[in-house]
Amino acid sequence: MERPLTGDQSLVKQINKSIVFTTIVGKGPISRAQISKNTGLNKATVSTMVAELIDEQMIYEIGSSQSSGGRKPVMLYFNSHAGYAVGVDLGVNYILGVLTDLSGNKMEEVHIPIEKREFNEVVESLKSVIQTLLIKAPESVYGVVGIGIGVPGIVDKEKKILFAPNLNWNNINLKEIIEKEYNIPTIIENEANSGAHGEQLYGAGKHISNLIYVSIGIGIGTGIIIDNKLYTGVSGISGEMGHITIEANGRKCSCGNRGCWELYASEQVILNDAKNSIHENSVLDFNGLVNEAFKGNPLILQLLNTLGENIGIGLTNIINTFNPEVIIIGNRISQFKNWISNPIEHILSERLLPYHKDKTEIRFSELGKHSCALGAASFAISGFLAEKKVSEQYK
Ligand SMILES: [Zn+2]
Numbered sequence: 528m529e530r531p532l533t534g535d536q537s538l539v540k541q542i543n544k545s546i547v548f549t550t551i552v553g554k555g556p557i558s559r560a561q562i563s564k565n566t567g568l569n570k571a572t573v574s575t576m577v578a579e580l581i582d583e584q585m586i587y588e589i590g591s592s593q594s595s596g597g598r599k600p601v602m603l604y605f606n607s608h609a610g611y612a613v614g615v616d617l618g619v620n621y622i623l624g625v626l627t628d629l630s631g632n633k634m635e636e637v638h639i640p641i642e643k644r645e646f647n648e649v650v651e652s653l654k655s656v657i658q659t660l661l662i663k664a665p666e667s668v669y670g671v672v673g674i675g676i677g678v679p680g681i682v683d684k685e686k687k688i689l690f691a692p693n694l695n696w697n698n699i700n701l702k703e704i705i706e707k708e709y710n711i712p713t714i715i716e717n718e719a720n721s722g723a724h725g726e727q728l729y730g731a732g733k734h735i736s737n738l739i740y741v742s743i744g745i746g747i748g749t750g751i752i753i754d755n756k757l758y759t760g761v762s763g764i765s766g767e768m769g770h771i772t773i774e775a776n777g778r779k780c781s782c783g784n785r786g787c788w789e790l791y792a793s794e795q796v797i798l799n800d801a802k803n804s805i806h807e808n809s810v811l812d813f814n815g816l817v818n819e820a821f822k823g824n825p826l827i828l829q830l831l832n833t834l835g836e837n838i839g840i841g842l843t844n845i846i847n848t849f850n851p852e853v854i855i856i857g858n859r860i861s862q863f864k865n866w867i868s869n870p871i872e873h874i875l876s877e878r879l880l881p882y883h884k885d886k887t888e889i890r891f892s893e894l895g896k897h898s899c900a901l902g903a904a905s906f907a908i909s910g911f912l913a914e915k916k917v918s919e920q921y922k
Contacts, residue, residue, distance in 0.1 A: 541916050543568055547576040548917040551586050552630075556602035577603060584609050584668045585917060605630070610669030610911065613660045613711075614904025615676045616718060616896075617653060619644070619693040619745040624656040625900045626663055629672070629908055631729055633897065635663045644694055650701075654708060661709070673907025674705060674713045677721030677899040679746060684763035686715040692781045693745050712914070714906045718742060718899045719766055720757055722857050722892070723750025725902025730893035731855045738853045739845055740892075741768070742899070743838065743860035747789040749845070769793070773840050788844075792837040794859055800830050817862055828866060835867030839874025846879060846887050857892035858899070864891045 550562050557565075563573045580586045590601040607630040616623040618641070626635040637656050641649060657674060664671050678701070680691025688699040705713040716724075723740035726732040732740070732752070740750040747769030751758040759765055769789035770782045777786025790796065794813060801811050801819075804826055811819070819827040842854060860867070868889070875884055892898050 543572055544576045544579065545917055547573055548580055548585065548912075551580070551603050552605045555586075555604050556589070558600040558602055560600065562603075580917070583915070585915070606668075607632070608665070608667055610667050610672040611664045612672055612904040612907040612911070613657055613674045614721075614900040614902070614907065615653065615656060615674070616721070616899035616903065617649075617676055617678045618718075619679050622649075622652055622656050623896060623900050624660050625897065625904060626660040626671075627901065627904045627908070629911075631901060631905050631908065633901065634665075635660055636897075646694075646696060646699070649694065650704060653705075657705070657709065669911070671711055672911035674709065674711050675721065675903030675905070675907035676701065676705070676713065676715050677718035677903040678715060679718050679744070679748070681764045681767065682715055682717045682720075684759070688715060689764065712907070712910055714903070714910055716903060716906055717748060717750070717764075717766065718744075718858075719748030719750040720759065721750070721900075721902035721906065722898040723752050723855075723902065724757060724905055725894055725898040725900075726855050726857065726892060727752055727755075728905050729901060730898060731890045732853060735853045737849070737851050738855060739849055739851045740855045740857055740898075741842070741845070742858040743793055743856060744858040745793060745795045747793050747841070751849070753849075768841065768845060771841065771844055773837070773844075788837075788841040792834060792841055796837075797830055797834050801827060804830070813859060820863060820866055831863055831866040832870050834860075834863070835870025836874050838867060839871040840878070842871065842889070843875060843878045846875070846883050850883065851887055853888050853890055855890050855892055857894075859896065861891045861895060 546566050547562055550566055551557060559573050559577055563570045585606055586603050587606050588601045588603050590599050607628045610629055612627050614625045614627060621640050624637045625633050627633055637659050639652060641652060661671055678688055678691060679693055680696060681689045683689050686702050688696055688701055690697055702713050702715045719740060719742040722742050726740055732738045736755045738752050742748045749766040749768040751766050770784055770787045772784060772786045773788050773791060774786030778790045779785055780787040780790055801816055820831060871889060894901055
């Protein structure tokens with residue numbers, strides 16, 4: 528008969544199990560003996576934890592066949608298809624949803640434009656994207672384990688959307704709405720925080736402990752990772768760098784301030800400026816702008832040069848404040864990389880002390896338009912693993 532564990536023993540067991548699981552996820556395929564060697568846990572403990580994890584179908588084993596060199600060790604693999612996650616990037620003018628396995632590999636993708644920004648219509652569109660992805664999820668042990676949604680607004684520690692100025696939303700409990708509809712744990716996070724998390728796990732920020740992800744779309748948001756942890760501030764709403772002032776008496780912003788960075792350096796600015804400076808009858812959307820840039824339209828190239836310089840001005844403030852190892856420019860503006868990276872570099876060289884300039888590298892998003900959706904999915908996965916008590920990596 529096993530004696531019931533005391534509180535301390537149960538905690539130790541949980542920690543050991545999480546160490547074994549994390550080792551298999553990170554270093555698998557790996558044998559029991561290698562896990563023991565890597566972690567310093569004794570072989571009996573490793574075997575017990577492995578048996579439990581196999582029982583839960585979180586891992587599986589392959590091997591044990593005879594070979595000419597003797598018996599091959601049994602290797603352990605993370606069962607990344609034990610469940611799936613949905614990640615959604617709720618943009619101001621589009622919704623992008625992905626279905627991923629538990630390793631964050633993208634299996635399916637749905638993209639729809641948002642034409643009307645009324646709350647009910649956006650929520651209906653959001654539900655249709657989620658529904659489509661849920662139907663596409665293959666059969667699995669745990670099914671869809673979570674839904675993560677990155678939103679263009681201020682999200683507090685309780686994951687309530689306090690304010691999404693570009694959608695005109697105030698005090699919205701989207702988590703409750705989605706959980707009620709699907710009965711699946713749902714995580715709401717600011718889109719820039721999701722993007723930062725996604726890029727650090729799977730993209731341009733891999734193995735970087737101190738980075739700032741700058742999401743430039745219709746507005747500008749930043750996700751701040753310090754010492755491998757997302758920094759969210761006392762109420763969870765840090766990173767509103769789009770509203771730092773770069774023109775003391777500049778344009779009036781919906782946030783109440785004047786001269787905010789995002790009024791000079793976002794997708795919205797270039798869309799407006801292009802509308803004003805190109806012959807009246809042509810209506811340019813974002814993709815139209817990208818096409819014009821590729822064609823070498825001198826007016827658009829001029830606008831992109833100014834945009835790059837304005838982006839650079841905001842970045843000098845970020846670099847002076849955080850001294851980050853890497854800044855990752857993400858969201859749709861990264862499609863203009865070819866035309867904005869030189870003006871950005873010029874401004875940084877002109878305006879920063881060399882100590883700052885030399886140590887910070889400017890990169891563009893590797894996940895491109897998927898960074899927010901993949902990051903949101905990874906929050907959902909981390910939430911599930913924490914719930915199953917096999918990982919503490921939920922950040
Ligand atoms: Zn503002």
